[in-house]
Amino acid sequence: MVSTKHFVHDPDKLVASAISAIPIANPSLAVDVENKIIYRKVAESEKVSVISGGGAGHEPSFASYVGKGILNAAVSGSIFASPSSSQILTALTSKVASNKGILQVIMNYTGDALNFGLGSEKAKAAGKQVETVIVGDDVGVGRQKSGKVGRRGIAGTVLVHKIVGAAADSGFTLKQCRDLAQLVARNIVSVGCSLSHVHVPGSEPVTETLEEDQIEIGMGIHNEQGSERVKTPDLPLLVEKLLKQLLDPNDKDRAFLGQLRPEDEWVLLLNNLGGVSPLEMGAILNEVVSALGSNYSIKPKRVYSGTFMTSLNGLGFSISLLRIEAIPFKSDTSFIDLLDYPHETIGWTGPQARFWDTTSTQNNFSTEAVAAERIEASGLNFNKTAFKESVSAGLQAVISAEAQITKYDDVVGDGDCGTTFKRGAEAVLSFLQDDRLPDDPVVAMTEIANTVEKAMGGTSGAIFSIFLTGFAEGLREIQPGAGKSVGMKEWCDAASYALKTLYSYTPARPGDRTLVDAFHPFIDTVSQTGDVQDAAKKAMQGAESTATMAAKLGRSTYVRDLENTPDPGAVGVATFFEGFAKTF
Numbered sequence: 316m317v318s319t320k321h322f323v324h325d326p327d328k329l330v331a332s333a334i335s336a337i338p339i340a341n342p343s344l345a346v347d348v349e350n351k352i353i354y355r356k357v358a359e360s361e362k363v364s365v366i367s368g369g370g371a372g373h374e375p376s377f378a379s380y381v382g383k384g385i386l387n388a389a390v391s392g393s394i395f396a397s398p399s400s401s402q403i404l405t406a407l408t409s410k411v412a413s414n415k416g417i418l419q420v421i422m423n424y425t426g427d428a429l430n431f432g433l434g435s436e437k438a439k440a441a442g443k444q445v446e447t448v449i450v451g452d453d454v455g456v457g458r459q460k461s462g463k464v465g466r467r468g469i470a471g472t473v474l475v476h477k478i479v480g481a482a483a484d485s486g487f488t489l490k491q492c493r494d495l496a497q498l499v500a501r502n503i504v505s506v507g508c509s510l511s512h513v514h515v516p517g518s519e520p521v522t523e524t525l526e527e528d529q530i531e532i533g534m535g536i537h538n539e540q541g542s543e544r545v546k547t548p549d550l551p552l553l554v555e556k557l558l559k560q561l562l563d564p565n566d567k568d569r570a571f572l573g574q575l576r577p578e579d580e581w582v583l584l585l586n587n588l589g590g591v592s593p594l595e596m597g598a599i600l601n602e603v604v605s606a607l608g609s610n611y612s613i614k615p616k617r618v619y620s621g622t623f624m625t626s627l628n629g630l631g632f633s634i635s636l637l638r639i640e641a642i643p644f645k646s647d648t649s650f651i652d653l654l655d656y657p658h659e660t661i662g663w664t665g666p667q668a669r670f671w672d673t674t675s676t677q678n679n680f681s682t683e684a685v686a687a688e689r690i691e692a693s694g695l696n697f698n699k700t701a702f703k704e705s706v707s708a709g710l711q712a713v714i715s716a717e718a719q720i721t722k723y724d725d726v727v728g729d730g731d732c733g734t735t736f737k738r739g740a741e742a743v744l745s746f747l748q749d750d751r752l753p754d755d756p757v758v759a760m761t762e763i764a765n766t767v768e769k770a771m772g773g774t775s776g777a778i779f780s781i782f783l784t785g786f787a788e789g790l791r792e793i794q795p796g797a798g799k800s801v802g803m804k805e806w807c808d809a810a811s812y813a814l815k816t817l818y819s820y821t822p823a824r825p826g827d828r829t830l831v832d833a834f835h836p837f838i839d840t841v842s843q844t845g846d847v848q849d850a851a852k853k854a855m856q857g858a859e860s861t862a863t864m865a866a867k868l869g870r871s872t873y874v875r876d877l878e879n880t881p882d883p884g885a886v887g888v889a890t891f892f893e894g895f896a897k898t899f
């Protein structure tokens with residue numbers, strides 16, 4: 316089902332309000348709310364003006380591309396409906412400079428072509444010079460099926476705007492701007508795909524829906540039907556299909572770019588139709604770029620990935636490819652120069668490639684970074700044999716208790732505590748068994764801390780790593796250093812130091828139903844009496860006492876009924892001490 320939930324339901328108020336928001340973010344612009352026109356406050360009379368527009372619902376297209384360097388004005392209709400010719404006429408005659416002429420770059424939809432056509436005819440009758448370029452970059456529906464309707468304009472259109480807007484700002488004439496826009500438009504192919512239709516605020520629910528396991532290839536940016544529906548394939552298969560529609564020279568129904576030359580250079584625009592998570596967009600970009608490279612030997616000169624032209628909150632994306640051509644009448648300027656040209660819009664989110672340094676292969680911090688990672692020796696030493704024996708026994712106990720810890724965490728947490736503890740214990744155990752334990756106890760503790768953090772990850776990884784790093788710091792505090800062997804008193808002092816370090820990062824204290832309820836009694840007892848076995852017993856009692864405590868922090872806070880289950884983290888820590896103590 317396509318959701319009909321929205322924050323704003325009245326479509327007219329929605330468009331008027333959204334358009335009014337643009338000058339808030341970009342104070343170089345003004346808005347004519349009545350005519351839904353966004354325009355630059357400064358009209359540069361010695362330059363060609365470029366305008367665009369169309370239905371609302373495709374934001375940031377087009378109003379957010381108004382600003383120096385791209386569009387001089389944009390005219391918006393209602394959601395998915397063309398603006399009227401009188402709105403367009405207002406823009407042409409009173410919102411942009413017209414001394415050097417005006418270029419309209421619009422998309423190939425019947426309403427837009429008619430209204431912008433009519434608007435420009437009226438403006439010409441009033442003495443203005445106006446040229447119009449219509450972009451139809453979509454290859455989604457092939458020649459046969461699209462018939463008289465022709466190719467629609469979709470996200471590739473913004474590449475025309477970016478390039479021709481920069482050209483106009485840098486002094487191209489009206490005829491040059493028009494010819495350039497046509498040249499760019501001819502060399503763009505785009506195709507989209509969607510998981511779902513979109514719902515227009517204030518309208519009836521969408522009746523046409525895709526099945527849970529279907530993707531529609533070639534769906535338009537107004538819910539228009541695409542070329543086919545496929546069962547959700549793997550992303551690589553989907554991307555292969557899309558690229559084939561864009562580039563296959565043997566596709567009789569498409570092949571809009573004709574034969575490809577190996578020396579051709581390209582620009583890639585991956586566009587979010589509005590509702591795809593940026594996380595998924597990253598994976599899609601990765602797949603598209605690798606498929607272009609491996610199957611077509613295409614390595615784009617510029618890659619734009621983001622939200623450029625939406626279909627409201629569309630759950631889909633489109634791929635546009637622009638083949639770079641030389642500009643015959645302006646040999647000192649390239650498409651890339653114009654794409655990289657500065658602009659003052661809030662909508663264009665391309666990289667600032669002008670500042671890129673593509674010659675260096677390495678950053679010049681690398682040697683310092685390595686130095687920072689090296690741990691300085693402390694001059695202390697310790698009984699490695701005894702350390703390994705005791706710690707290994709503790710770790711073995713934790714590994715054996717995995718099922719028990721998991722059982723508790725299934726009740727009070729999300730069930731992964733046992734496996735996380737086991738993972739950490741196994742990693743340290745293999746570190747010890749591989750004979751990688753350094754001779755210096757500070758270095759050893761630091762490396763164990765790093766091993767635990769890497770193996771456990773998440774909150775528990777961080778907690779243990781802070782504790783063990785604090786332990787290493789505590790050892791380093793021991794004076795005077797050189798040659799001194801770490802004995803019981805020093806281990807205890809370092810452990811107390813570690814607990815203090817942990818306390819500076821967490822508000823958890825004994826009684827809060829956390830692993831502190833095991834740590835605290837152990838360290839407290841062993842520091843006072845030196846009796847490791849008794850300390851381990853107190854740690855286990857502490858862990859068990861958490862069963863009747865209310866959760867104040869961490870994973871269990873949101874669980875309603877803890878069923879008298881002890882805190883799994885505390886049990887894990889106490890289990891370690893239990894195994895550890897048996898070697899004394």
Ligand SMILES: *[C@@H]1O[C@H](CO)[C@@H](O)[C@H](O)[C@H]1NC(C)=O
Pocket residue numbers: 423449450451452463464465466467
């Ligand atoms: C736009 O669509 C019309 C039919 O509506 C078609 O004749 C024309 O070729 C299309 N233009 C472009 C640039 O694709």
Ligand SMILES: *[C@@H]1O[C@H](CO)[C@@H](O)[C@H](O)[C@H]1NC(C)=O
Pocket residue numbers: 555558559562563564606610
């Ligand atoms: C490679 O490209 C050709 C031509 O477009 C296409 O037929 C083929 O399916 C593609 N193969 C892969 C693995 O993408």
Ligand SMILES: *[C@@H]1O[C@H](CO)[C@@H](O)[C@H](O)[C@H]1NC(C)=O
Pocket residue numbers: 698699700701
């Ligand atoms: C180190 O510990 C082992 C095992 O507990 C013990 O046998 C050995 O004597 C200790 N070595 C030193 C130098 O204290």
